[in-house]
Amino acid sequence: MLGVTQMDEKKILKPIDEMFVDPWQVDIQELFKAFHNEPDEIKKSLYDALYTYILKKRQEDIINRPGFLI
Template structure:
């Protein structure tokens, strides 16, 4: 198995449960990573995880607007 496939599987497992991800650590990387491309990646990852968390909350039966 190649390294890229292993990393891809790890990312899939990480993103499978948005509540298991340390969103603060992702946000810190988005703000302070010296590589601008990595900052963009972490920003997109933060947005994705936040959206997934919000989606789960909104879809709960007890959620009322």
Template sequence: MLGVIKLNEKKVLKLVDEILADPWQVDIQKLFEASVNEPDEIKKNLYDSLYTYILQKRQEAIINHPGFVI
């Protein structure tokens, strides 16, 4: 093999599910920093996508909160 790392797919999916389940429990600053500082383009895109998703979910929660006024 050429150094291929086999990941436990169920473990990875469980971690992603936990991150996406409650956007308020994620340290969004760490995701942003990981995205900015990651040299691997694929990982950088993953961190960026997670950051954008978490930010969007937080914004939706705030906007949909009763009494929110623009």
């Protein structure tokens, strides 16, 4: 029987190249849940790195929009 984490992996982890091409297509909430619930430290580190990367790319996209002011 598949555990929750294994099911989340299949649901979340599209090929990594797809995540890098369009970070807006990634369900960032599911990625965070996978990170939070992962007992394996190596996988947890991977989820954390992916989450951070996607979040930074989204922030860059918003900051680089015309008319963006801080």
